[in-house]
Amino acid sequence: MNWDVVIPLLIFLASIFIIGFWASRKIASKSNFLQEYFLGSRELGGLILAMTMIATYGSASSFVGGPGAAYSQGLGWVLLAMSQVATGYFVLMILGKKFAIKARQYKAVTLVDYLKGRYNSKAVVLLSALSIIIFLFSAMTAQWVGGARLIESLTGLSYISALFIFAVSVIIYVIFGGFRAVAVTDTLQGIVMFFGTLIILVGTIIAGGGMGNIMSDLANENPNLVSPFGHDGSLTPLYVSSFWILVGVGVVGLPQVAVRAMSYKDSKGMHRALIIGTVVVAFMMFGMHLVGVMARPILPGIEVADSVMPRIAMEVLPAWLAGIVLAAPMAAIMSTVDSLLLLVSSTIVKDVYLNYVNPEATRKKVKSISFGITAVLGISVFALALSPPDLLIWLNLFAFGGLESAFIWPVVLGLYWAKGNKYGAMASIILGVGAYSVIHNVWPEPFGMHTVTLPVVISFLGYVITSLLTDRSITYANLQDDASNG
Template sequence: MNWEVIIPLIIFLLITFSVGVWANKYVSKTNSFLQEYFLGSRELGGFILAMTMMATYGSASSFIGGPGVAYTTGLGWVLLSMAQLPAGYFVLMILGKKFAIAARKYQAITLIDFLKSRYESKWVVLLSALSIIIFLFSAMAAQWVGGARLIESLTGLSYTTALFIFAVSVLVYVIIGGFRAVAMTDAIQGTVMFIGTFILLIATIVAGGGVSNIISELATENPNLITPFGAEGELTPLYVSSFWILVGVGVVGLPQITVRAMSYKNAKAMHRAIIISTVFVGFIMLAMHLIGVFARVIIPGVEIGDKVMPLLTLHVLPAWLAGIILTAPLAAIMSTVDSLLILVSSSIVKDVYLNYIKPEATEKQIKTASFGVTTIIGILVFLMALSPPDLLIWLNLFSFGGLEAAFIWPVILGLYWKKGNKYGAIASMIVGVGSYIVIHTYFGNLFGLHTVVVPVLLSCIVYVLTSLITNKTMGMKVDYGLSHQTKEV
């Protein structure tokens, strides 16, 4: 075992624990348990908000998978990764103030609360809860596998032990601390990610003998590596551009991101968060993928993409520093997992249990249910991750795009388009997820676009048409909103 690498990891885990304990004080003191546990009482400031959005968004793929692909594909993949830049500012600008105000008016704690009040439909709630539970559960399990593999490769522990360490660390602070602990640890983890990326980028450029040298060596090996088209010329402009939907603007539809857009304190926090997260997301994505490409010159011949980052770090930095830097991908994974865990838990407790199973539950029962559900999900994910079933791997492929296709229009049009109604929302969710799975399974990249594009377009059309048609046939419904408005004026 390599103690110089392990000690920083242990320190890092201890810090996250203490944040959980600290946040637990708020949880036990609060007079509104749900608001605190699932939303941190809407008290996030700008910096924390930016960091938690970025850290939730930046996951194993940004630190391990992505650079691994960049290693084999070249600068074209870095270009593609920059499609993520809008995620830094677009979500908060689009959902923006209207969402923050609406969430407060509806007293919404989860994304589903918002949809429930907006559409007043049981089916919207159940469909949303179902998609969140299924997709995010599998996404979470996949991240756990990544986290455990990382610990395994760094420490030399067995996969099961590594998974156990990972699971316990995450579960403890999430269960006792709730959303506030998640957001705070995200902020710490985000800072670690940012600084780690910076140091690693410098060290990599130095180790490669400067940018010019690295680029010319890449060009000598294969000129395609320095073009926007990928090592084999496989990245067409259309395909790369379609990632703007998947990882850029479509992020507006991800529940783990939207819930953050209702958690901030005030407009000032939001403004600051927009600026910070643009810079952070942009820098981390650019630098990490660039590091992946540069690694090709420094450590040639790595077969497994996921190993590029850990190997490179150990190669270009002294062991103790490598240990600190390698907490960054672990931080990225943990900060994604913790958010998903609290979100799935809130969907079950708040959206299903409190809405339909036991609306009259007392504060104490809610508390027990929240801690209990979070623990049970954690244990279930742990068991799943021990030997991931094929179904889970299959579902995980859909989680990002599937959720976007399900939620993007019910959220955005629900927020800004008065005529949108529950029929539109239900139809759009079914068509979005359904067409996503069908296209993914049978057509792959339809028209040379990433799979997500067509379902997002289809679900938009379906939302608008269904809303218009049902409004016409049930004329009362539209008038209701309008007359209500005139009454208020």
């Protein structure tokens, strides 16, 4: 075993446990268990808010898959990755203060709570809870597989032991620490990701003999590598631009990101998070993807794209420093799965169980159910990740695009368009998920754009048209709802 690499990783894991333990003591001291466990009592400040948003969003693909693709595509893939700079400011500016105020009015703890408060419809709640559970459960499992593979390749442990270490560490701090532990560990993980990027970027530029040298090596190998069009000229401007929807503005519709936009303490924190978030996300996406490109002249001929990051780190840095840098992708994966685990758990406990199964549950009961569901989810993800079934891999492939198509309009138009109603929201969710699954399978990348583009347009039309068509009947239906609820 390569101890120089393993020791920094162990220190990293140990710090995460300490934070989880600290957060679990906070939970005991708060009077409102649900708000604390699933939302950290809405006490996040600017730095933590920025970091938890970026770390949740930046996953295995930003630190492992992305640099691997940049290695084979060249600077065109860095250009594509830069569409993510928008996530740093767009989500918080669009959802912004109105979402924060509305979420407090509705006493919303989850995104589904917000939709429930806005649309007051059981169908919307169940549809959205179902999409979150199915898609994010699959996304989570795929990330665990990535995390375990990474530990496997770094330490030489077997896949199963690596998965076990990964699973145990995540499950323990999420179960006992809740949202606060997730957000604070995300901050630590975000800081590790930031400095990891800085170190590897500088190390790679030096190892390649300077930026100018690396670029001329690339141009000599294949001039397309320094053009914006990819190694074989196949990255068209339209295709690359359509990623602004998938990884730029569409991120507003991701439940794991949106829920963070209701977790902050005050507008001062939000303002700071906007600035910090933009700086950090721009630097990380730029640095990691550029490293992938620059790795090409230094280590030519890597076949497995996912191994580009670990191999370049081991190549250009001393072993102990590589250990610190490789904690970054580890951190990226952990900070994503911890949020997903808690989100799926909150959807089951808060949105399904407390809404429809047992609204009268006592505090003690809610607490043990929350711990229990989180544990059961964690263990089932572990079991599935041992040998992931094909269906799951398939679901994960469109988890992000599918969720974005489902939620972007019910959330954003629900916030800003008074005429939007529950029928519009239902149509939007059904059409978004449906169109995404169909187009993904029978007509991938229509008109040379990423698959997500059309479903987002379709679910927009679905929301607006259905809301307008049902505008008159709604008054009658509302009265009935009010009568049956009140």
